[in-house]
Amino acid sequence: MKQVGICGIGAAAPKKVLSNFDLERMVDTSDEWIVTRTGIRERRVLEKDEGILGYVVEAAEIARKQSGIAPEQIDFVISSTLSPDRVSPAQAFEVARELQANQAFCFDLNAACSGLMYGLATAESFLKTREIKYGLVTAGEQVSRFLDYNDRSTCILFGDGAAALMLTNDNPEHVILATELGANPNMSEEVVIGGVRHLLNNQPGDYYFRQNGKSVFRFAVSKIKELYETIPEKAGVRPEQIKYLIPHQANIRIIDAAAKEIASAGTEVIANVDRYGNTSSASIGLALHEVWGRFQKGDLILMVGFGAGLSWGGALIQW
Ligand code: COA
Numbered sequence: 001m002k003q004v005g006i007c008g009i010g011a012a013a014p015k016k017v018l019s020n021f022d023l024e025r026m027v028d029t030s031d032e033w034i035v036t037r038t039g040i041r042e043r044r045v046l047e048k049d050e051g052i053l054g055y056v057v058e059a060a061e062i063a064r065k066q067s068g069i070a071p072e073q074i075d076f077v078i079s080s081t082l083s084p085d086r087v088s089p090a091q092a093f094e095v096a097r098e099l100q101a102n103q104a105f106c107f108d109l110n111a112a113c114s115g116l117m118y119g120l121a122t123a124e125s126f127l128k129t130r131e132i133k134y135g136l137v138t139a140g141e142q143v144s145r146f147l148d149y150n151d152r153s154t155c156i157l158f159g160d161g162a163a164a165l166m167l168t169n170d171n172p173e174h175v176i177l178a179t180e181l182g183a184n185p186n187m188s189e190e191v192v193i194g195g196v197r198h199l200l201n202n203q204p205g206d207y208y209f210r211q212n213g214k215s216v217f218r219f220a221v222s223k224i225k226e227l228y229e230t231i232p233e234k235a236g237v238r239p240e241q242i243k244y245l246i247p248h249q250a251n252i253r254i255i256d257a258a259a260k261e262i263a264s265a266g267t268e269v270i271a272n273v274d275r276y277g278n279t280s281s282a283s284i285g286l287a288l289h290e291v292w293g294r295f296q297k298g299d300l301i302l303m304v305g306f307g308a309g310l311s312w313g314g315a316l317i318q319w
Contacts, residue, residue, distance in 0.1 A: 039252020163285020
């Protein structure tokens with residue numbers, strides 16, 4: 001069976017910073033409450049007249065250049081997004097057009113905050129089973145468009161951003177050792193966002209992001225802990241051998257609680273939620289991109305996503 005791995009990474013985020021102090025002027029909140037409850041200090045958000053596509057393309061182009069391959073060598077583009085500029089054409093077609101990846105097949109994938117992990121695992125399967133060599137997976141989100149900036153319990157949580165991974169089965173240096181995907185659809189009402197249902201029931205507020213924060217919190221902590229055990233086991237390694245754990249960046253308390261339960265001295269847990277907030281499926285990619293330069297040959301890196309669906313997914317990479 002062919003080995004599949006990462007050969008390029010990119011990330012991009014809007015320039016505009018929305019700080020907790022800015023939010024203090026918009027809703028009844030405080031920097032202190034937000035930092036204590038979430039760990040978020042600021043997030044990037046799109047300007048009113050911007051779309052997310054430009055940032056997805058920027059991240060994808062950085063990943064492509066790093067991989068050293070030409071646009072026409074890209075065999076497919078999978079774009080993870082729950083918040084594209086347009087529903088159709090799917091974001092992946094627009095990314096391919098901008099990159100001039102004219103040989104690629106394209107589609108979007110929506111597994112909410114687990115989306116990059118779903119995209120990675122899907123790409124791995126294609127590259128293992130089809131006569132192709134290179135696949136691009138992007139994750140680009142603008143959840144700020146789905147926030148009610150009068151609702152202090154939700155508008156503080158999210159930011160916008162994009163990330164991209166180039167994958168290959170052609171002697172990859174950074175190999176995927178194992179992936180895992182899962183869902184609990186019985187918890188699908190715990191996190192809801194967007195769509196047209198608010199038009200059907202004439203409830204404009206239904207358009208905005210809503211969640212059962214406490215139940216998602218518990219779910220997230222237990223899932224990170226579970227995947228930290230099950231994914232290494234699939235690859236025949238022990239959890240303590242994981243050098244870096246990169247969880248979805250939703251809340252520093254989720255990350256800290258999971259880190260405490262794991263309590264493995266050898267594993268460093270990566271967080272950048274303080275500067276980006278929750279960027280949904282882009283978050284693991286943004287964090288991976290930030291620490292990319294620190295990895296040493298042989299390091300084991302575990303990425304773990306969770307979110308609406310409820311969904312989860314993870315991937316173990318050997319550097
Ligand atoms: N500023 C000030 N007060 C706020 C506030 C804000 N921005 N948001 C909520 N509050 C208030 C609430 O009104 C409530 O007041 P009350 O006790 O008088 O009713 C109080 O703070 C506690 O709110 P609560 O919702 O219980 O806080 P929490 O500790 O559960 O934290 C989350 C809320 C959303 C930060 C937390 O539940 C969470 O992160 N959950 C996981 C969510 C997640 O990861 N979702 C993404 C899915 S990928």
